[in-house]
Amino acid sequence: xxxxxxxxxxxxxxxxxxxxxxxxxxxxxxxxxxxxxxxxxxxxxxxxxxxxxxxxxxxxxxxxxxxxxxxxxxxxxxxxxxxxxxxxxxxxxxxxxxxxxxxxxxxxxxxxxxxxxxxxxxxxxxxxxxxxxxxxxxxxxxxxxxxxxxxxxxxxxxxxxxxxxxxxxxxxxxxxxxxxxxxxxxxxxxxxxxxxxxxxxxxxxxxxxxxxxxxxxxxxxxxxxx
Amino acid sequence: xxxxxxxxxxxxxxxxxxxxxxxxxxxxxxxxxxxxxxxxxxxxxxxxxxxxxxxxxxxxxxxxxxxxxxxxxxxxxxxxxxxxxxxxxxxxxxxxxxxxxxxxxxxxxxxxxxxxxxxxxxxxxxxxxxxxxxxxxxxxxxxxxxxxxxxxxxxxxxxxxxxxxxxxxxxxxxxxxxxxxxxxxxxxxxxxxxxxxxxxxxxxxxxxxxxxxxxxxxxxxxxxxxxxxxxxxxxxxxxxxxxxxxxxxxxxxxxxxxxxxxxxxxxxxxxxxxxxxxxxxxxxxxxxxxxxxxxxxxxxxxxxxxxxxx
Numbered sequence: 290x291x292x293x294x295x296x297x298x299x300x301x302x303x304x305x306x307x308x309x310x311x312x313x314x315x316x317x318x319x320x321x322x323x324x325x326x327x328x329x330x331x332x333x334x335x336x337x338x339x340x341x342x343x344x345x346x347x348x349x350x351x352x353x354x355x356x357x358x359x360x361x362x363x364x365x366x367x368x369x370x371x372x373x374x375x376x377x378x379x380x381x382x383x384x385x386x387x388x389x390x391x392x393x394x395x396x397x398x399x400x401x402x403x404x405x406x407x408x409x410x411x412x413x414x415x416x417x418x419x420x421x422x423x424x425x426x427x428x429x430x431x432x433x434x435x436x437x438x439x440x441x442x443x444x445x446x447x448x449x450x451x452x453x454x455x456x457x458x459x460x461x462x463x464x465x466x467x468x469x470x471x472x473x474x475x476x477x478x479x480x481x482x483x484x485x486x487x488x489x490x491x492x493x494x495x496x497x498x499x500x501x502x503x504x505x506x507x508x509x510x511x512x513x514x515x
Numbered sequence: 516x517x518x519x520x521x522x523x524x525x526x527x528x529x530x531x532x533x534x535x536x537x538x539x540x541x542x543x544x545x546x547x548x549x550x551x552x553x554x555x556x557x558x559x560x561x562x563x564x565x566x567x568x569x570x571x572x573x574x575x576x577x578x579x580x581x582x583x584x585x586x587x588x589x590x591x592x593x594x595x596x597x598x599x600x601x602x603x604x605x606x607x608x609x610x611x612x613x614x615x616x617x618x619x620x621x622x623x624x625x626x627x628x629x630x631x632x633x634x635x636x637x638x639x640x641x642x643x644x645x646x647x648x649x650x651x652x653x654x655x656x657x658x659x660x661x662x663x664x665x666x667x668x669x670x671x672x673x674x675x676x677x678x679x680x681x682x683x684x685x686x687x688x689x690x691x692x693x694x695x696x697x698x699x700x701x702x703x704x705x706x707x708x709x710x711x712x713x714x715x716x717x718x719x720x721x722x723x724x725x726x727x728x729x730x731x732x733x734x735x736x737x738x739x740x741x742x743x744x745x746x747x748x749x750x751x752x753x754x755x756x757x758x759x760x761x762x763x764x765x766x767x768x769x770x771x772x773x774x775x776x777x778x779x780x781x782x783x784x785x786x787x788x789x790x791x792x793x794x795x796x797x798x799x800x801x802x803x804x805x806x807x808x809x810x811x812x813x814x815x816x817x818x819x820x821x822x823x824x825x
Binding site: 295304376384388510511 | 568592593597603
């Protein structure tokens, strides 16, 4: 398995390095913009007012972050798998002397690992930003509030991969609908941290979805040409 | 390890209502070079896809070293090299990166073979494949396949996009490296005339799933073309033209194909002029065998003669 992981990670690194760099820069810029927004609140109002809004009224000054993980995940997934679908280049990898499941999982692990690192960076910047202006309690709430957004990013990545890898057009819709169905509840505007109790249940779906992704890969491998 | 490189058993496949193969059975012996020939639409690409394991046949089985092609084990896959049409490669890699990537997966990897081929191009090792011409890319892909050192190679239309020079270079490398009785090669190409430099056996696929496997030398020796001047056709002219267009069955049992030209007819057969005369007599066309002139053929002529122009 190490040989497969090393080989596929090498390929994916070369293929997506520009995309990874751009997404990291976009994330940094976006987080800087959110930080400016938060900072501006304290320039326009007294800190007590801002705290009151955030701590008591449940306003989310970093709410713009919600879409970032999903957008990054979709862009990264396209950069990772669309080149493989061009002229069906994925066949080159699928012919390598290793199991199809291990090979495809190595591809998905790479994508999930990059996204995890990117989300970690976003989360770290969010923490640093909020720690400057708010008490620890608000930072903790921010973690619980933003976790569903990051989880939605993982779902978006896996469902986009499903839609790209699946050779049958109708079945591709399954990936799209599944993505919408899983991401929408996680991105819904709710009270800060309200989705936290449901997160373990949502997280349980991740390995299931990962295993389910082998189905479009298998369809691609053994398809009947229409 | 003693299994045949490829054995096709009662293969059946169709797309919608269009039947490609009904009951195709073929065996490919180790150490031979096979050319898969047929007109567009007879199922060459389908057969290659089935052989490569990217299409599951509707019935029958195609075995690669004993494994079903669509469920080939990794250790068997190591023994099989594939060249996809248009010389597909991961074009985001540089020359050295693609070699490093592939080498990780093949324990018997022979890097010197890869660089032996690629160095001919005179490109730096950090040259990206995306910036290469089709011909240059074909060398890289062939180099990767030879470095893998597979026992069976399946080449899907290796000549596509190559000019005459690169085509010749490609075929010469194939012949020099693979014509050693140790490698089995199955290839298709739209450029038939290159094949006689390289191929031992030919497999003709015809519409409806018929296939004929024969030695190339034997085929070229036995298959003949006889020309009949149009002035001899007399009242049979209309019937001969109908036969050439496939609207009427060929008479007798010796003719393989008839082609009609403006001022002559061509009769293709594995038999003699006398046998053709006998068949044509059934149409009311009574000729002497001398009226039929044997016409020399190269491989492309023979292929077109065997499979028909349309």
